[in-house]
Amino acid sequence: MNFKEIAHLAPTCRDLGRQFEQEMAGPRSYLDFNATAPLLDEAREAMLEAMSLPGNPSSVHAEGRAARGVVDRARREVAALVGAKPSNVTFTSGASEAAATLLSPLFRNGQIPLSASRLYVSASEHPCVLAGGRFTSEGISVIPVHTDGLIDPGALRAVLTAHDRGRGAPLVAVQLANSETGVIQPIAAVSEIVRAAGGIFVVDAVQAAGRMPLNISALGPDFLILSSHKIGGPKGAGAIIALSDVLMPEPLIRGGGQEKGHRAGTEALPAIAGFGAAAKAAARLVGDARRLARLRDLAEASVRAIATDAVIHGANAPRLPNTLFFSIPGVKAETAQIAFDLAGVALSAGSACSSGKVGPSHVLTAMGFAEEWGALRLSVGYQTTEAEIEHFAAALTTVVARSGRAKKADAA
Secondary structure, rough: OOOOHHHHHHHHHHHHHHHHHHHOOOEEOOEEEEOOOOOOOOHHHHHHHOOOOOOOOOOOOOHHHHHHHHHHHHHHHHHHHHOOOOHEEEEEEOOHHHHHHHHHOOEEEEEEEEEEEEEEEEOOHHHHHHHHOOOOOHEEEEOOEEEOOEEEEHHHHHHHHHHHHHHHHHEEOOOOEEEOOOOOOHHHHHHHHHOOOOOOEEEEOOOOOOOOOOOOOHOEEEEEEEEHHHHHOOOEEEEEEEEOOOEEOOOOOOOOHHHOOOOOOOHHHHHHHHHHHHHHHHHHHHHHHHHHHHHHHHHHHHHHHHHOOOOEEOOOOOOOHHHHHHHOOOOOHHHHHHHHHHEEEEOOOOOOOOOOOOOOOOHHHHHHOOOOOOOOOEEEEOOOHHHHHHHHHHHHHHHHHHHHHHHHHHHO
């Protein structure tokens, strides 16, 4: 692109800028906490404090020890959120890196190499898990889910029974709560199935953290995955939580031996500090679940009242208290999402990590919902008010009225 072409675009860019300013000038309702939660004040303060420290956490001088103290405190805070030992927390750059590390054919059980010969994942997993980490596509088996979004335990038991242990252990990855539907999987029961098969069990707890009580020992997996920005911490930090310090995957990132050799690279001190502060706050925010469920139920009642034929996905299964995933026949989710944004309401058409892709939600496809209009996800959080739910309902009324549904009703 030459200078003249760039200059030609300038007025368009200015118009877009003015449009954005106008949109942001009106009232905004942020109802997309499953994509990312706004930064908590506690996390911001912890990050600013950490930024003022000059030392490297691996240095032995006073400045280094001060930085190390920040990392150690965050490790304790993150561990406490899931009832784990601080020594079993490994910090990563996020949940995707944690998944890529754990979904590996190579583990060590103490000093003994342990091979995982096949990866088994549920059909509704987050894209970073469905990608399979360090397994090839030929080494991955997908376990179906029922129409309510819950995993088929019979199918899982069958494939694990047929698994050839002579070639290595089975590695199973099942999310605790789905990012789109909010459906909560029976992880303790799945843990028993995996353990009986001699497998390794990885659980993506990213969406569940801060929204329901978590205890890694009670749930029973070998590993949990957490993400900072889903609980009000900064983006760019995540964690692998191990049940014990015996079984660990071979490192994905090798180098200086940080994180006890499980993840090399100088620790991102501000991000980790903010993650720890958010985890400490999230432990308190779990008690807000009843209020979140009430707001979610108000939104759901509005959807059913405004569009009586709406489909609430996962409504017949246990769900996170903050998540509503719905379809309205005749209303295209992607188009509606833009209309909501223009009306000052931020929500999603599926997972934020895949909403930019063209095509149906893989979660809906896994649940047997193949209609072309897709679905919208509303997810509330600690900042959400009843007034914002009313704002959503008013915007939904307008969206439905302007859709092809209104024209069809007039024609009839």
